[in-house]
Amino acid sequence: MDSVDAAGLGIGDEFPTRIMGVLNVSEESPYDPSVYDDPDEAARYVDEELIDEGADIVDVGLESANKRFDVLSAEGELERLHIACETIDRVTGDAIFSIETRYHEVAEAALEGGFDMVNDICGFADPEMPTVCAAHDAAVAKMASPPNLERPGAIEETDWASRKSPDWASQADYVDQVYAALKQNGLTDKTIVDPAFGGWSEAQTLEDDRETFRRLREFRALDRPMLVSINRKNFLGELAGRETDERLPVSLAATSLAIERGAHVIRTHDVAETRDAAAIGDAFTERASAQTDGVTITELDVRSTRELRLHFEERGLDPSLASDWRTHVLEIEGLDRDERDRLRSVATEHDVVVHAVDETHTLVLGSESSISTISERIQKNDSQLGRVCSDFRRLLE
Numbered sequence: 174m175d176s177v178d179a180a181g182l183g184i185g186d187e188f189p190t191r192i193m194g195v196l197n198v199s200e201e202s203p204y205d206p207s208v209y210d211d212p213d214e215a216a217r218y219v220d221e222e223l224i225d226e227g228a229d230i231v232d233v234g235l236e237s238a239n240k241r242f243d244v245l246s247a248e249g250e251l252e253r254l255h256i257a258c259e260t261i262d263r264v265t266g267d268a269i270f271s272i273e274t275r276y277h278e279v280a281e282a283a284l285e286g287g288f289d290m291v292n293d294i295c296g297f298a299d300p301e302m303p304t305v306c307a308a309h310d311a312a313v314a315k316m317a318s319p320p321n322l323e324r325p326g327a328i329e330e331t332d333w334a335s336r337k338s339p340d341w342a343s344q345a346d347y348v349d350q351v352y353a354a355l356k357q358n359g360l361t362d363k364t365i366v367d368p369a370f371g372g373w374s375e376a377q378t379l380e381d382d383r384e385t386f387r388r389l390r391e392f393r394a395l396d397r398p399m400l401v402s403i404n405r406k407n408f409l410g411e412l413a414g415r416e417t418d419e420r421l422p423v424s425l426a427a428t429s430l431a432i433e434r435g436a437h438v439i440r441t442h443d444v445a446e447t448r449d450a451a452a453i454g455d456a457f458t459e460r461a462s463a464q465t466d467g468v469t470i471t472e473l474d475v476r477s478t479r480e481l482r483l484h485f486e487e488r489g490l491d492p493s494l495a496s497d498w499r500t501h502v503l504e505i506e507g508l509d510r511d512e513r514d515r516l517r518s519v520a521t522e523h524d525v526v527v528h529a530v531d532e533t534h535t536l537v538l539g540s541e542s543s544i545s546t547i548s549e550r551i552q553k554n555d556s557q558l559g560r561v562c563s564d565f566r567r568l569l570e
Contacts, residue, residue, distance in 0.1 A: 174460075174471075175396050177363045179312035180289035182229060182269045184365060184398045186460040190432050190451040193271065193400070193440040194219075194228030198256045199236045199245075212256055216263035224266030227448035231264075232292050232440060233257045234273040244323045247276035254279060258286040271314070275322050277301035284309040292367075294318065294325040297358035307361050314400045314438070316367040317354035326373025328354050347381045348388050352483070355395060365438060366392055367400040372407060382408035386427070389434035393474055394483035401431045402440035404447070421446060429454035435474060463564035468507035470561070472568050475502045488530045497526040501544060501569055503537040504530075505561075512558050519547045541569045 176185025184191055196219055197208045209215035223231055235253045236245040254272075261270050272283035275295035280302060284291070290311050293302055296318035306313040318324070319331035328350045333342035337353060345353070355366045368385050371377075386408070392399055403409065405420040413423045421443055428439055428447055432454030441447040461472040475481045481495040481502060508516070513535050517527040523546050525539035537544065545566045552559035 174393065174398070175362075177312050177365055177398050179230070179363070180269050184312070184437050186437070186462075188437070190436065190455055191229040191438045192227055192444055192448050192451060193230040193232050193438050194223035194226070194268075194444045195232050195234065195440065195442050196223070196257075196260070197234045197237070198253055198260070199234055209260075210256060212259035212263055215256070215260040216265075219260065219264050219268070220266045223444055224264070224268045226445040228268055228444045230269045230271055230290070230438065231261075232271040232273055233260070233288075235279070247278045250274055250276060250279045251282060254282055254286065257283070257288075261287050275299060275302075275325065277305045280311075280313075281305045281309070284311055290314070292316075295322050296320075296325075296354055298322045300358065303359060303361050306363065310363070312363040312365060313361060314365040314367050315355065315360065317351045317369040318373075319354065320357060324374070326369040326371065327377070328369065329374060329376040346384075347377075348385050348391065351385060352391060352395075355392070360395070360397060365398045365400050366395055367402065368392060370401060370403050370406055370408070379408040379411055382406065383412075386431070386434075389431060389436065390474055390476060391480050391483055393435045394480065394487045396487065398437040399435050400438040400440060401436045403427050403431060404439075404441040404443060425450040429457075433458045461568040463568055465561050465564055466507075466557075468505060468561045470564050470568060471504045471506075473502040473504055485528075485536075488534070488536070490528055490530065490536075494526075494528065497538050500540045501538070503544070503565065503568065505535040505537060506533055508533070508535050508561070512561075515555060515558055516547075516551070516562075519550055523547050523550075544569060 174186045176183055196215060198210055209218055219231055235250045269289045271290045271292045272288045273292040274280055277299045280291045291306055291313040293313055294316045296315050297303055298320045317328055318326050324330055351368050370382050404424050405417050409423040409427050410420045425446055428450040432451060439447055439451055463470050473484060478495050478498050481498045482492040485495050486492045520527045523543045525543050525547055528536040530536060548562040548565040551562045
């Protein structure tokens with residue numbers, strides 16, 4: 174998993190879950206407690222209700238993304254940007270500031286005006302957005318969306334038959350489409366992926382959101398940190414039979430589950446409570462890795478053949494080889510070709526499969542017992558490679 178440095182804030186497996194609080198300077202926003210149009214009042218809210226309560230990131234929205242409202246133009250967003258910039262100038266607390274926008278012009282002006290990162294709800298539908306973010310070395314959250322600036326998150330409105338293929342489109346389900354939407358138009362080195370929870374279109378159902386949540390681990394194959402925005406969402410509220418103002422408990426339960434399934438940033442209006450739920454998620458989530466002699470070994474968070482197929486596809490391997498899955502998948506970075514060949518020669522005798530991804534990356538698939546067996550054998554006969562393989566058993570325990 175490639176981590177992202179967001180203006181000095183680390184986001185990824187080796188860091189605590191980051192909490193993203195929300196400030197809106199849009200009169201249309203449906204959540205009144207976070208809406209401000211006065212910079213002094215907004216700054217006070219950010220300091221007291223977001224940063225003091227544990228927010229690492231403050232996401233500032235210039236307009237409501239609710240599909241019931243007309244889309245604000247780039248010029249319209251720029252007219253409101255001064256309120257956001259004045260607000261962050263007056264904030265005394267320490268946080269990373271994210272601008273929520275779909276336009277590269279707004280992103281550039283915000284980054285030049287004191288913002289640290291971008292939250293693009295249209296998934297790079299503006300083709301200049303990745304270039305602007307890369308030029309400013311800025312982290313950018315990319316929400317799954319069709320390539321349409323006026324229809325954020327409306328995954329089903331993408332013409333997948335022409336963008337992918339008719340065969341793919343006929344077989345793909347909603348989560349497959351979300352995954353493909355995150356990949357379209359590329360990813361920057363500092364992209365954080367967002368699977369787009371919520372009613373972004375009339376076609377999106379509560380079951381679509383629930384299935385996306387069930388399959389969150391699949392998005393780890395993109396090798397980027399993940400942001401989820403599930404606070405008080407309908408797909409959770411329906412399960413408990415709760416209206417929006419009563420949905421905090423189900424949101425917190427889902428937060429801990431989302432972290433265990435791969436989320437690195439939680440976007441929320443309930444910062445203090447979500448911080449506590451994230452602490453529980455972090456405490457009981459295991460992401461095993463080790464480093465020896467310049468070689469890094471990571472156990473991939475893979476629970477099904479379908480998830481493994483995605484990891485293979487993203488690494489340029491034949492996805493059909495995922496049928497070799499044997500409970501555990503280790504990714505090794507740093508083995509040279511000779512070491513890999515020695516590892517493979519032992520592995521084939523013990524039902525362990527070794528795949529070369531590229532010159533330095535290797536995948537090892539096997540059961541806990543079989544991988545432990547080859548580790549013991551290599552340690553007895555190969556001191557150099559054995560030091561690396563000694564980490565195998567510890568990672569699998």
